[in-house]
Amino acid sequence: GENVEQHPSTLSVQEGDSAVIKCTYSDSASNYFPWYKQELGKRPQLIIDIRSNVGEKKDQRIAVTLNKTAKHFSLHITETQPEDSAVYFCAASKTSGSRLTFGEGTQLTVNP
Amino acid sequence: DAGVIQSPRHEVTEMGQEVTLRCKPISGHNSLFWYRQTMMRGLELLIYFNNNVPIDDSGMPEDRFSAKMPNASFSTLKIQPSEPRDSAVYFCASARTDEKLFFGSGTQLSVL
Numbered sequence: 587g588e589n590v591e592q593h594p595s596t597l598s599v600q601e602g603d604s605a606v607i608k609c610t611y612s613d614s615a616s617n618y619f620p621w622y623k624q625e626l627g628k629r630p631q632l633i634i635d636i637r638s639n640v641g642e643k644k645d646q647r648i649a650v651t652l653n654k655t656a657k658h659f660s661l662h663i664t665e666t667q668p669e670d671s672a673v674y675f676c677a678a679s680k681t682s683g684s685r686l687t688f689g690e691g692t693q694l695t696v697n698p
Numbered sequence: 699d700a701g702v703i704q705s706p707r708h709e710v711t712e713m714g715q716e717v718t719l720r721c722k723p724i725s726g727h728n729s730l731f732w733y734r735q736t737m738m739r740g741l742e743l744l745i746y747f748n749n750n751v752p753i754d755d756s757g758m759p760e761d762r763f764s765a766k767m768p769n770a771s772f773s774t775l776k777i778q779p780s781e782p783r784d785s786a787v788y789f790c791a792s793a794r795t796d797e798k799l800f801f802g803s804g805t806q807l808s809v810l
Contacts, residue, residue: 620798629789629801630741675741683729683793685754688741 592689702802723792
């Protein structure tokens with residue numbers, strides 16, 4: 587089955603800096619790659635997703651890139667703010683709406 | 699829409715007791731997923747249903763765990779008998795085919 591690895595497990599940045607989180611996946615049949623943000627005590631919430639027919643997608647301060655050949659994808663957050671502090675999870679699946687395999691999560695801390 | 703609704707939000711029980719977690723998916727969603735979240739193992743898929751039919755239960759830890767989906771608007775996850783190592787946050791999530799996955803607020807289970 588699918589295996590998703592995520593790095594780093596913790597990331598601390600200064601407010602205003604950029605943050606990058608990287609994931610690799612094992613199943614070449616995976617075509618859908620969402621990212622979830624989970625604040626302490628809350629549910630994971632989808633922040634951005636990308637499908638394999640697209641190499642990059644951007645939504646305001648967040649962007650995701652996908653390299654299907656190398657089987658890795660990354661989350662980029664620019665101009666970080668303290669409210670970006672949370673655990674971020676990457677995931678992979680064959681299609682949206684089907685079973686997701688999650689990475690281990692990255693605890694992002696943005697220091698004011 | 700109220701989103702995915704889970705109950706109870708918190709459950710504290712003693713080892714050996716039966717625990718039932720409940721989930722109401724978003725109306726119109728045809729896939730339902732049960733995930734377990736722990737610090738050690740992250741977000742693990744336990745079981746998922748498509749059109750009320752269990753598709754993959756390979757993540758169910760052992761026979762003490764069972765899940766049902768008697769209709770499109772209700773699912774249960776039962777643990778009998780419960781053990782302290784079952785303590786975790788259990789999330790239910792739902793999606794339409796080829797669309798995004800939405801999580802419920804989770805049930806924090808503590809087995810003493």
